[in-house]
Amino acid sequence: MVVVDRLSKDRHFTPCRTKMKAYDLAMLFVRDIWKLHGLPDSIVSDRGPLFVSEFWKAVCHRLQINVSLSTAYHPETDGQTENANAFLKQYLRQYVNFAQDDWDEWLPLAEFASRNVINDSTGMSPFFANTGYHPRMSFGPPRAIPHKAPKELTERCNQGNKFASKMHQITDLLRTNLLSAQASQERLANTTRSPAHAT
Numbered sequence: 001m002v003v004v005d006r007l008s009k010d011r012h013f014t015p016c017r018t019k020m021k022a023y024d025l026a027m028l029f030v031r032d033i034w035k036l037h038g039l040p041d042s043i044v045s046d047r048g049p050l051f052v053s054e055f056w057k058a059v060c061h062r063l064q065i066n067v068s069l070s071t072a073y074h075p076e077t078d079g080q081t082e083n084a085n086a087f088l089k090q091y092l093r094q095y096v097n098f099a100q101d102d103w104d105e106w107l108p109l110a111e112f113a114s115r116n117v118i119n120d121s122t123g124m125s126p127f128f129a130n131t132g133y134h135p136r137m138s139f140g141p142p143r144a145i146p147h148k149a150p151k152e153l154t155e156r157c158n159q160g161n162k163f164a165s166k167m168h169q170i171t172d173l174l175r176t177n178l179l180s181a182q183a184s185q186e187r188l189a190n191t192t193r194s195p196a197h198a199t
Contacts (some may be wrong), residue, residue, distance in 0.1 A: 001013075001014045001025075002014075002085055003032070003033055004080040005126070007129075008122065009080065009121065009122055010126035010127070011114055011126065012036075014104075014113075015107055017103040021199045022050050022056045025056060030172045034071075039064070039065060041066060042066040044068045044069065046069070047068050047069050047070065047082075048188070049069070052069065090181070091106070091113070091114075091174075094177070109171070109174065110174075112135075114176055116134070117182065131132070137171060137175075139167075139168040139171075140163060143157050143160065
C-alpha cells in the first residue's frame with residue numbers, strides 16, 4: 001500500500017498480503033499512518049474492493065474522513081500516488097533478487113530514500129516538512145574486533161559490519177539514483193514547456 005500526503009509529499013510504503021480484508025486495511029492505516037500523522041481530512045484512493053467496502057466507508061465516516069475515489073480507468077486522478085508507485089517500481093527493479101521474493105525487505109529503505117529528496121513543489125524533503133530537520137545519514141567506521149576475540153564474537157561483529165556496510169552502499173546509491181532521476185525528470189519537463197512570452 002502506498003500512501004502520499006498531498007501537503008508535505010510525505011509517503012509511506014507498506015507491504016500487504018494479497019488476500020486482505022477491509023479490517024486489515026483499517027489496521028494498516030492505524031499502524032502505519034494514523035499513529036504517525038493523526039487523522040487526515042480526506043483520502044483519495046482507487047476503487048479497489050477494500051476501499052469501496054461498507055466496512056471501510058463506515059470507519060472513514062466515523063473518523064470524519066472524506067473519501068474520494070479515483071475515476072474508473074483514470075487512476076491518474078491521484079497523480080502523487082502514481083508518481084510514488086513509479087518510483088517504487090523503479091527502485092524495486094534495481095534491488096529485488098532474481099526470485100523477486102525479498103521486495104518487502106527493501107520497502108523501508110525505499111521509503112527512507114523517497115522521503116529525503118527535495119520536492120520541486122515544496123522546496124524541501126518530505127522528512128524535513130514533517131519534522132523540521134534532516135535525518136542523520138552518516139555511517140561510522142566498522143567496529144574494531146579485539147585481536148584475541150572468540151570466534152563467535154568475531155563472526156557476529158563481521159556480520160554486523162557487513163550489514164552496516166551494505167546499508168551504507170545502498171543509501172549512497174539511492175541518493176545518487178534519486179538525484180539522477182530528478183535531473184532526468186526536470187530535463188524531460190523542460191523539453192515539453194514552451195517559454196513564456198510577454199504580451
